[in-house]
Amino acid sequence: MALTVYDLWKSYHEKLDTEVTLSGWVRTSRTSKSFGFIELNDGTHFKNIQVVFGENLNNFDEISKISLGSSINVNGKLIKSPGDKQPFEISASSIEILGFCDPEFPLQKKRHSPEYLRTIAYLRPRTNLFRAVFKVRSLLAFAIHKFFTEKNFVYVHTPIITGSDCEGAGEMFGVSTLDMNNPPRTEDGKIDYSKDFFGKQTNLTVSGQLAVENFCMAFRNVYTFGPTFRAERSNTQRHASEFWMIEPEMAFSDLNDNMDTAEEMVKYLIRYVLENAPEEMEFFNQWVDKGLLERLNFLLNSDFGRVTYTEAMDALIKSGKQFDYKPEWGIDLQTEHERYLTEEVYKRPVFVTNYPKGIKAFYMRMNDDGKTVAAMDLLVPGVGEIIGGSQREERLEMLEKRITEMGLKKEDYWWYLDLRRYGTNKHCGFGLGFERMVMYMTGVENIRDVIPFPRTPKNAEF
């Protein structure tokens, strides 16, 4: 394979004073009358390589005026740099323009606002910020598989098109091939989905959890990692219509095992990225969030907080702070409450456990007090809720009772209920919002800026 920028940064010592050939894009250029500098990058490494050129080039005039974004091929000698900003550089003997970049190119040699860059999402991966973000996103995805594989978890591909019509995790996008202008109707005038592609109403998945629980009962420790879809009209910095989720599920385990795994995983992911993307992380620390590295390193060396919902509510009430929503046992934690807890009270990630049953899903295990369920949310400073999980209700009678209480139909969950008939056991799992992890890792504040082509209400451009 051809030499890359990555190769040179890793082993330039060995190649000093040898002839090299390198292709890439012009990131910036600075020229004088008889010489000039080009910062070259081919995307394989965060840092650029400086190319020095002089009047010995047969196309010196053309190269002097080269526009930012053009792709070039450079031949020259790798030498120690006289400048102190870089240890080495290429002294060019020839430079070929492979693809000229039109001066209309919208990316300039200056900072652009993230809002503007969203309007040119097809070009933004060429900026420093987005190259760093998407490199970290890639590393995080790999680290997730690495973590679970090392722990002997089995990766399960749960379906993206689902036929279970009430997963209870949010509004769903329908999947249909019916003619929307003239759909078949049943006798009572409703749309007749028995005529649809799958012979029933189907949707894009909102969670792989119910499906992955089945594999949990076969492999003990499993996880899914894939796209999920929510048709909520959420207009916030941390919600997207299409996002990725990691959902591990563990048999013969309880809520404490669940939190232990979640904490170990989050720390593993952070450590992996810090070790494998030091340049990108330094960039975030300098330009996006000044306290990022300090906060992440502190986190690695501390235990996450663990409090019950009841204790958290007491802390909110006792704080005396004026909230828009008055804290009171039984209400769900509002965003302002969550942020206050993780950012002001504990100043680190904190698990909140054992929520009132009325505000949580039907499958969460009823505690002995009859009032709370074995749920846990992980709140982190700056992002808020990053993980939601629970110990699952393993007792058939109790699960049926909860389904009825919540106004759901047992028939819709017949195969899920069967798990409680065929060798049931206490088990647990959680969902980690992948993008929220990327946000926490990079300090980037808007979920639209950690997804290559984000989908949000009224926006599916590119």
Add this chain to the structure above:
RNA sequence: GGGAGCUUAGCUCAGUCGGUAGAGCAACUGGCUGUUAACCAGUUUGUCGGGGGUUCGAGUCCCUCAUCUCCCGCCA
């Protein structure tokens, strides 16, 4: 789904009391023998988001539509 704010040059933004359009950067031209978001000099750039209204006169005030952003709800 509820609420608030924004929209002025390619980008980032200023525009006073309602009086007829500005800066920096970019681009372009020229200069410069080691630059580091290079520097210096000059030149070019406008449907002031769309529509309507008030007024002698609207970027500025009012109505309306749209976009974007932020907050809340939903959740990851």
